[in-house]
Amino acid sequence: MRRISDMRQTLDKQIDDSRGSLWHDFVRTRSRTLQLTENLEVDDFVVQTAVYMSPPKWHIGHVSWLFEVIMSRINKDYQFYSNEFSAYLNSYYNQFGEPHQKGRRGTVSRPTLSQILDYYVEINSRVQVFLTEFNMNYGHAKSLFEMGLNHECQHQELMVYDLQHLLADLYVPSKKTEPPKDATTSPSVSSDMMHVGGGMYSMGYGGDGFCYDIELPEHSVYVDDCTLGRFPVTNAEYMEFIKDGGYSMFENWLSDGWKIVQEREWNSPMYWEEIDGQWCTLDFRGQRPINPTEPVVHVSFYEADAYARWAGKRLPTEAEWEKAACYDVKSGTKRIYPWGDELPDTHKCNLLESNIWGCTSIGSYPDGASPSGCEQMIGDVWEWTSSEFVGYRGFKSAFREYNDKWFTGQKVLRGGSYGTPSISIRGSYRNFFRLDERWMFAGFRLASDS
Amino acid sequence: MRRISDMRQTLDKQIDDSRGSLWHDFVRTRSRTLQLTENLEVDDFVVQTAVYMSPPKWHIGHVSWLFEVIMSRINKDYQFYSNEFSAYLNSYYNQFGEPHQKGRRGTVSRPTLSQILDYYVEINSRVQVFLTEFNMNYGHAKSLFEMGLNHECQHQELMVYDLQHLLADLYVPSKKTEPPKDATTSPSVSSDMMHVGGGMYSMGYGGDGFCYDIELPEHSVYVDDCTLGRFPVTNAEYMEFIKDGGYSMFENWLSDGWKIVQEREWNSPMYWEEIDGQWCTLDFRGQRPINPTEPVVHVSFYEADAYARWAGKRLPTEAEWEKAACYDVKSGTKRIYPWGDELPDTHKCNLLESNIWGCTSIGSYPDGASPSGCEQMIGDVWEWTSSEFVGYRGFKSAFREYNDKWFTGQKVLRGGSYGTPSISIRGSYRNFFRLDERWMFAGFRLASDS
Amino acid sequence: MRRISDMRQTLDKQIDDSRGSLWHDFVRTRSRTLQLTENLEVDDFVVQTAVYMSPPKWHIGHVSWLFEVIMSRINKDYQFYSNEFSAYLNSYYNQFGEPHQKGRRGTVSRPTLSQILDYYVEINSRVQVFLTEFNMNYGHAKSLFEMGLNHECQHQELMVYDLQHLLADLYVPSKKTEPPKDATTSPSVSSDMMHVGGGMYSMGYGGDGFCYDIELPEHSVYVDDCTLGRFPVTNAEYMEFIKDGGYSMFENWLSDGWKIVQEREWNSPMYWEEIDGQWCTLDFRGQRPINPTEPVVHVSFYEADAYARWAGKRLPTEAEWEKAACYDVKSGTKRIYPWGDELPDTHKCNLLESNIWGCTSIGSYPDGASPSGCEQMIGDVWEWTSSEFVGYRGFKSAFREYNDKWFTGQKVLRGGSYGTPSISIRGSYRNFFRLDERWMFAGFRLASDS
Amino acid sequence: MRRISDMRQTLDKQIDDSRGSLWHDFVRTRSRTLQLTENLEVDDFVVQTAVYMSPPKWHIGHVSWLFEVIMSRINKDYQFYSNEFSAYLNSYYNQFGEPHQKGRRGTVSRPTLSQILDYYVEINSRVQVFLTEFNMNYGHAKSLFEMGLNHECQHQELMVYDLQHLLADLYVPSKKTEPPKDATTSPSVSSDMMHVGGGMYSMGYGGDGFCYDIELPEHSVYVDDCTLGRFPVTNAEYMEFIKDGGYSMFENWLSDGWKIVQEREWNSPMYWEEIDGQWCTLDFRGQRPINPTEPVVHVSFYEADAYARWAGKRLPTEAEWEKAACYDVKSGTKRIYPWGDELPDTHKCNLLESNIWGCTSIGSYPDGASPSGCEQMIGDVWEWTSSEFVGYRGFKSAFREYNDKWFTGQKVLRGGSYGTPSISIRGSYRNFFRLDERWMFAGFRLASDS
Numbered sequence A, B, C, D: 001m002r003r004i005s006d007m008r009q010t011l012d013k014q015i016d017d018s019r020g021s022l023w024h025d026f027v028r029t030r031s032r033t034l035q036l037t038e039n040l041e042v043d044d045f046v047v048q049t050a051v052y053m054s055p056p057k058w059h060i061g062h063v064s065w066l067f068e069v070i071m072s073r074i075n076k077d078y079q080f081y082s083n084e085f086s087a088y089l090n091s092y093y094n095q096f097g098e099p100h101q102k103g104r105r106g107t108v109s110r111p112t113l114s115q116i117l118d119y120y121v122e123i124n125s126r127v128q129v130f131l132t133e134f135n136m137n138y139g140h141a142k143s144l145f146e147m148g149l150n151h152e153c154q155h156q157e158l159m160v161y162d163l164q165h166l167l168a169d170l171y172v173p174s175k176k177t178e179p180p181k182d183a184t185t186s187p188s189v190s191s192d193m194m195h196v197g198g199g200m201y202s203m204g205y206g207g208d209g210f211c212y213d214i215e216l217p218e219h220s221v222y223v224d225d226c227t228l229g230r231f232p233v234t235n236a237e238y239m240e241f242i243k244d245g246g247y248s249m250f251e252n253w254l255s256d257g258w259k260i261v262q263e264r265e266w267n268s269p270m271y272w273e274e275i276d277g278q279w280c281t282l283d284f285r286g287q288r289p290i291n292p293t294e295p296v297v298h299v300s301f302y303e304a305d306a307y308a309r310w311a312g313k314r315l316p317t318e319a320e321w322e323k324a325a326c327y328d329v330k331s332g333t334k335r336i337y338p339w340g341d342e343l344p345d346t347h348k349c350n351l352l353e354s355n356i357w358g359c360t361s362i363g364s365y366p367d368g369a370s371p372s373g374c375e376q377m378i379g380d381v382w383e384w385t386s387s388e389f390v391g392y393r394g395f396k397s398a399f400r401e402y403n404d405k406w407f408t409g410q411k412v413l414r415g416g417s418y419g420t421p422s423i424s425i426r427g428s429y430r431n432f433f434r435l436d437e438r439w440m441f442a443g444f445r446l447a448s449d450s
Helices: A002-017 A024-039 A041-044 A055-073 A082-087 A102-107 A113-132 A140-172 A187-191 A235-244 A257-262 A301-310 A319-326 B004-017 B022-037 B043-047 B056-074 B085-087 B102-107 B115-135 B138-167 B187-191 B235-244 B255-265 B301-310 B320-325 C002-017 C024-038 C042-046 C055-075 C084-090 C102-107 C111-132 C139-170 C187-191 C233-244 C255-263 C299-310 C318-326 D002-017 D020-037 D042-046 D056-074 D085-091 D102-107 D113-133 D139-170 D186-189 D235-241 D253-264 D301-310 D316-324
Strands: A193-196 A199-203 A219-223 A226-229 A274-277 A277-285 A286-289 A383-388 A410-414 A431-434 A448-449 B191-197 B199-203 B220-221 B228-229 B273-275 B278-283 B286-289 B382-388 B408-414 B431-434 B447-449 C193-197 C199-201 C220-222 C226-229 C273-277 C278-283 C288-289 C382-388 C410-414 C431-434 C447-449 D193-196 D199-203 D219-223 D226-229 D271-274 D278-283 D286-289 D381-390 D410-414 D432-435 D448-450
Touching: A002 A024, A002 A113, A002 D002, A024 A113, A024 A140, A041 A055, A041 A113, A041 A140, A041 B043, A055 A082, A055 A113, A055 A140, A055 B085, A102 B102, A113 A140, A140 A277, A187 B115, A199 A319, A219 A319, A226 A319, A235 A301, A257 A301, A277 C299, A301 A383, A301 C382, A319 A383, A319 D002, B004 B022, B004 B115, B022 B056, B022 B138, B043 B056, B043 B115, B056 B115, B056 B138, B115 C288, B191 B320, B199 B320, B199 C084, B220 B320, B220 C220, B228 B320, B235 B301, B273 D042, B301 B382, B301 D193, B320 B382, B320 B408, C002 C024, C002 C111, C002 D410, C024 C055, C024 C111, C024 C139, C042 C055, C042 C111, C042 C139, C042 D042, C055 C084, C055 C111, C055 C139, C102 C273, C102 D056, C102 D102, C139 D199, C193 C318, C199 C318, C220 C318, C226 C318, C233 C299, C255 C299, C299 C382, C318 C382, C318 C410, C382 D102, D002 D020, D002 D113, D020 D056, D020 D139, D042 D113, D042 D139, D056 D113, D139 D278, D139 D286, D193 D316, D199 D316, D219 D316, D235 D301, D301 D381, D316 D381, D316 D410
Parallel strands: none
Antiparallel strands: A193 A226, A199 A219, A226 A448, A274 A277, A277 A286, A383 A410, A410 A431, B191 B228, B199 B220, B228 B447, B273 B278, B278 B286, B382 B408, B408 B431, C193 C226, C199 C220, C226 C447, C273 C278, C278 C288, C382 C410, C410 C431, D193 D226, D199 D219, D226 D448, D271 D278, D278 D286, D381 D410, D410 D432
């Protein structure tokens, strides 16, 4: 859509003018939302393909509305743009009245895309004025805006899932890059298990930048010795599980998982289809034979757990995962990322800005290895852990109803995916999904007692 | 949408050039489809608000696709435009492969509206060529095209229902006319019952124009003496039923209906809402107090039946309705319409071309009265009968899977509504819906044994 | 159960003492209820195997309770035995308060069987006193008691269905007789079609004995010439439909039926199972190969209709069926049964008292043929007609909520089955079931326009 | 039932003859199953009142069948009594073929109660012979039999839940005792919070008797300082939550819980009903006003969690609960029970053998207090913890499909209830239920960070 490209160019000019400030980060994030959608047709913005998806125009409106919520938290006199918009764009906050029914976001045509884009522009203006008029230096206001930006990053990733589901290779990215060619590792070594030493570990975010409330407080946990896979489990490995009848042997499965396997007739990851004896997947690269050296993706917790059981191993706890990713035994110190405290770049991991629009093969990022020797912990695929998503001991909610109301029935995933914006991932980042969900870019890494 | 208006103007020029021919009727019908949608936003074309509704762009594509089906019936070598389009645009014909899931028409964004409009134009061109190259004089080919036109008329009416549900008063019609002001009848006389004489009656369509297979063959039925309401039951009368506790007295209801009343918590017709003690409805005129002198609309069969039982009367059979509408005792002859064989006009009834976009009050059309004295049998609201929708004795299917596969679980409605195009209604026309449906413009008229 | 046999013997002694009176009929009917259950275990009385079935002890209580209802209609001062019993034993009468949930009759253990049998005996005593004290000669009181007896007969038949579903050949009947051996007709002639002349017909019960309100009033209908099958369709014939792929060809099916065939994965009548290439059924004779010369049984309306369509024929209307069964062209008179006005006996048809506990082969009852030459119209299997179950024109309800609240969504079946007590069947008898039900003993007979 | 009492007397004689052996424990446990059911009517044995309940006769058969499974594990040549029985009595073990559908246990009448009792006696005989012939001294065989006994204890408790649901005060216990009268504590002190010191704790069963595999291995966990309620939360306290609108304030609820509260319209614990402004419950003591000093019971995890949040506290983790119950700071040692290693007796807690058939008031068992000062941790009500039910680190399954296949979607409860047989409870015992279940005797105790 021409209009969106124009809007983005206008915004991008402001990036150059404001590097380093909150406004700079705001503009850069907002621009990325437009970039993701600038090649869509109007029709594409309106449709919701499944109850767990949302129409792109809803995402664009919703992330904007959250900035209104934030401004209203700081300035009690803040006037919302429109009650109708607020009602439609509220995702699940009971505090703002009965939310619009999630599964029915694709059943309303108004506000139109055009009106949503007007709204988007208006919110940008309001934020610009707001940041000038209000002192953002005191912690809470600043962290609320940072939360708003990170929230928009989350919805960018959700929108990537939605666009794959809606359009697959009909989607035209603004930029596209080839994956690294020099993967140094053959699939057979993917079963390497790296040692992670036990003892007390101080878990959670310990830096001085932004993090979510659920990454806090840092707190002591006891972790035993264990080993973790050097790489996530690959398609080639997962194929062995399928060939061995993994989906039809109840012994591999938790009772809840076995019930779902039978009800939904699962026999492979989501998006997979067997065509003339060849397993294929469907993603932004189109329908194509699975690549044996890429991590398996679009598996539920139940499938990850069943595979691990079949393989005589188990999934890591999130404490084990985080310690393997961030703890340097030699120095006895914790890092923010596996490679240290420097921000992610395209030599270390595969995130949204890598513009690869798919997984890379294992071994593609030796420079991103953690002190324990695990690779590709950041990017490519979210990794299921065995840990239930609950608050850390001493948890304090920073934004009512944002994370804490989800403290049941979900498992934690770690590490980000090729759809995650780089500013929004850290070693301590905790994502969470229900155990049967597999529409997101989720894979897993094995663990075992050592 | 500018593009649709332009398309319509191009088409309309061809109307003037071709008056009287099949092509003329084709162009006029196609133009009406465009007219109904020319003031919509792109977003409006994509959305499906309920499982029984469809996105407007689907309607536009589907009615075009049916002309492809018709051409393929006449010319076995006909090449369809696109397999993908056919799959999406097939409503329920198993003969063309598994139909696209009805409830999921709003979950795909491609083909886009723009592509559907290209298709629409292309089909017009193909039909134009086809009509020139093939001899349409032999009956079957001609009647298939007429069927195609009538089918498009049906979808125009469905689209009117959809647009009311989607937009209500946000919908901007191309034309809008005031209802007749000189209604000569007060609501109180609506309980007048008109006598209809018994004896054998030759039921079904007896003219030489187009009709559907389900209106044939003409066949003998025995009808006893009875009386029918002079007018459809009004909002004022229906309000009495509500006030008397009609929705909470099981005695009024058939067992199936009572179950539904309780499950769905019905306490009034669809679209009604009690606001500050005043019953209001929501339609193309916006949310407004119900008008006591208009026929009640958006009631299910169960509600119509319950009202009739409560009122000490019953619903008419379709034989009684048709005889009351079309039989002239004096001359002993049958007519096509209550007023004779002349086509409907705006002095006789309220149909789509009346452009009133709502019901008129009872007594608005004395010129449209039937020989038995019943008024407004054509137009305003479809009227529920007590007859199950089945084939007449000797029924022969003219178009496989079009009507005959629905011969269970539905009741016949007669007479057309303010959303019905005038060329598509006749005294013998048989519409049919499930007993719990009420999203269409359905009301009813009372009957009793005499 | 010894106790039940004892109760029956006590009752049976009273039969001999009272031949010819209302009390005689009462005792005989009540005794038959005991006879059906006297060989059951206590456990069998308590269980409900499906939502459309009921526990035998519930049936025993319910039919007794209806006599309480009847006595309370005649004597306004009548005191019910127990409010708790009334609540549990009410089947579907809203007039007596919210009925106990039908599908949960098997989830209560109290009242116990023992208490229900006490109740049964007590009601017998009360009726005996009542019949002595109240004058039963005036019509309404008498007809209410007759209704009560016929109601108990209906539940005896339902209990036969339940016992087949619960126990099949584990059920031990009190009496068992071999089917007639001298069937004169080979299966191949089952396709004989008998001519039924058209014209006006006076439909409904015209005798002076008991009939249900829905068999009245006698009223004029116009019937065209048609033909009806000499016999019900046999298993051998139905097998041809199956072999020809009848269950997987959408062309044979009404849309509603096709949906159900796919959802429930029907590929044969209920109780059928293909074992080593041989179709078998399961009934009171155990699991056994189907008998080709018996009428097909346990088919839904949809299957009957699909078969008829596949065979190039149709189902009869109930007017056609009744005229074929009861009208004698030669004499121009109507009969109560196909063979005349004499009560059914074991030489003319296969009913409950035949004690055959299964269908007989076609041709088993030439003495029971109707004037039109149709055989086995009474007994063996209920026969689906194409007619919706609604009240006849001029219908007056004799017992509130008994029949009239079911006037939607059901089709009429005629003729009785091998589970029907002989006093409760007539040529004018109208049974009714939903179109997808097949747990009762239902088959069908073909018809065609002539 | 006389027969069951007779069977029990026969068994009980063998108790006296065999004190101290595996056979002794077996007989005593089996006798308790008979004792629980000896006053039921036959009807009561057959009925299943809800999908989560089972008919008593099924329980009796199922616990017997598990001994067959155990014997077949030890002796590969063991011949099962009957394939039909095995199919019906299998609860959820896929390894023995498709289990009978849980929700349909009440829809079969055969095997009859009488046959199940025969089976029960036969299994006793077989076990007696088996214990004589096989050397039970080696660990695994012995522990399998102990597991079988503990399994029967679990079903005794389940049967108590079922009997309350089926019969409430119509149930006649064999023995009934008054609750202790000398409760020393007023309800107001129930909010006392007892301090539990932090640090490493060795969690799990550390004794040398029987325990389940899920209580093993003992393993190190780090626990922070915290406080736990001296008593479980009482009805009086819970009433405050209700009165304060606790059920209608979304702020108190986890998102999953809030959804269920609305769907199921919960406004109080299960079995509660407000009658004339007085909250009443229904249990073995009949329908009666709630007792303010008893622990609240029949609440789901969601309700326990919501209460805790409303009260500004939280639920304990299972590590916190166990440490509070079993760890003696002074001696630095772990105990099996709060009061030490001696078996439970009626002066220390309220379990099944207390025969109280309901909760006791808080303060009833000062002799049962733990080293940290918490009371009534054993008995009265199971206590919800915040911990997901998963295997301890290093978990090894002792009996395939018994516990480990349930390692998702459930929370751990601790401490036993007044329906728990005393031999089957320990401080390390881990019970587990889904978060929305409340038909068992479940309450909770508060915790907070200290």
